[in-house]
Amino acid sequence: MLTFLFSAVFCAAYLSPSISHVEGTAFTEQEMSHYRDRIKSMFYHAYNSYLENAYPYDELRPLTCDGQDTWGSFSLTLIDALDTLLILGNHTEFQRVATLLQDTVDFDTDVNASVFETNIRVVGGLLSAHLLSKRAGMEVEEGWPCSGPLLRLAEDAARKLLPAFQTPTGMPYGTVNLLRGVNPSETPVTCTAGVGTFILEFSSLSRLTGDPVFENVARKALRALWRTRSDIGLVGNHIDVITSKWVAQDAGIGAGVDSYFEYLVKGAIMLQDEELLAMFHEFDKSIKNYTKFDDWYLWVQMHKGTVSMPVFQSLEAFWPGLQSLIGDISSATKTFHNYYSVWRQFGGLPEFYSIPQGYTVDKREGYPLRPELIESALYLYKATGDPTFMQLGRDAVESIDKISRVN
Known part of the structure; x- marks a missing residue:
């Protein structure tokens, strides 16, 4: 997540010229350069601290300066960081890390892994690195992009997830053992996002490898979920993947549901798919x-x-960006400003915010560096050129550096 924060803010600062014909105050080139340098410094502070104190574990624990495995012991921070390294122009480190991952990552391990997280972070991260590798100056195999070591790693990881989809409905279990498959005692209840967040990575894999199994299981899961919507057209939060019965019937756009909607839109764009x-x-x-x-x-x-x-949940903050992708700029802007008002109130987005009370929900006050509002600001800035959205990027840099930096 942290690397996506840096990527999104840096992209806006690096790719966007100074604009003065719209609302808000345009950033000068000097200000843009200042924040580009700030973001680079913040990234390398976090990245180098991980390398020095936590590698080869998944994540750095910044207060104790040691590492921990969280999602399967894949040196996940390195996979997360690859695209950011390229955005920052560090081709040498991209090449070093890509080669290191090829030599060290092994998915034949007796580890229980989240199907959802392994897909979006490991499979997605490796696919992105594979597709960016030529731009990063790496030598590529004959037949690239349909061949390459990072692609083979991504395919290996995805194949370890396929047993989770072997259910009567085609909707996957939430957890799979990478060596043994689905545990017989595994709960059949998983969240909506855990069913509907595969089409981007799995269709990419199928198109690159020529094996249709990945896209087929992702589409089957999406269609099975589509058939479970209520008479008023909504889906709940958690579902039994064996029976298709809804276990949690709260409908919204936040935690447990969010990326299902995101992948419908982004999948439709990437695949030019009218059904999605x-x-x-x-x-x-x-x-x-x-x-x-x-x-x-x-x-x-x-x-x-x-x-x-x-309540407003911080995970909902992707929605204005998604609205911008389908051209609903007016609604996106209004909702974004609601969310941005919460950011300005606290210097970050609390996990839960009570709309009637105008304050955080007890025990859900924390901000775990979620990137969704920053992503929305990036999309809306690129769609409108309004510097107001760049101001969120500036505020994010200041807030993250203040509340999260450990020296």
């Missing part, structure tokens, strides 16, 4: 009809549409 886009547009109508209030999105009962939780 049509699914999203149908959901979007119901979401606006039943969950949208004053440009906030609440949680409602999926069958009745009655409000169950009048």
Whole structure:
């Protein structure tokens, strides 16, 4: 997550010229250069600290200056950081890390891994690195991009996830053992996002390797989930992948659901797929009809549409960016400013924010460096050129450096 934060903010600062014909105050080139340098410094402080204190573990624990494995012992920070290294222009380190991962990462391990997290972070990270490797100056195999060591690693990781999809519905279990498959005692209950967040990585794998199995299982899971929507067009939060019965019936756009909608839109764009886009547009109508209030999105009962939780969750902050991708700039901007007002109130987004009370929800006050609002700001800035969205990037740099830096 931290590397995505740096990538999103740096992309906006690096790729965007000074603009003065729109609302807000344009950033001067001197200011842009200042924040580019700040972001680079912040990234390398975190990255070098990981290398010095935590490698080969997945993550650095900054207070104790040691490492821990969190998602399967894959040196995950290195996989997360590869695209950021390229964005920062560090081709030498990209090449070193890509080669190191080829030599050290092994998925034949007796580890219980999250199917969702392994896909978006490991498979997705390796695929991105593979597709960027030529741009980073690496020698590529004959037949690239349909061949290459990072692609083979991504394929190996994805094949370890396939047993999770062997259910009567085609919807995957949430956890799989990379060596033994699905544990017989594994719960069949998983979140909506854990079912519907595979089409980007798995379709890419199928197109690059020529093996349709990955895209087929991802599409089957999406279609199975689509068939479970309620009469008013909503989906819940957790579902039984064996019976297709909803276990948690709160409907919203936040935690447990969020990336399902994200992947419908981004999958439709990447694959030029009308089916995925049509699914999203149908959901979007119901979401606006039943969950949208004053440009906030609440949680409602999926069958009745009655409000169950009048809260804003930080994971919902991807939504304005998603709206911008389908051209709904007006709605996206209004919702973004609601979310940005919460950021300005606290210097970050709390996990849960009570909309009626205008304050955090007890025991959900923390901000675990989620990048969603920054991603939305990037998309909206690129869509409108309004420097107001760049101001969120500036605020993010200042906040993250202040509240998260450990020297």
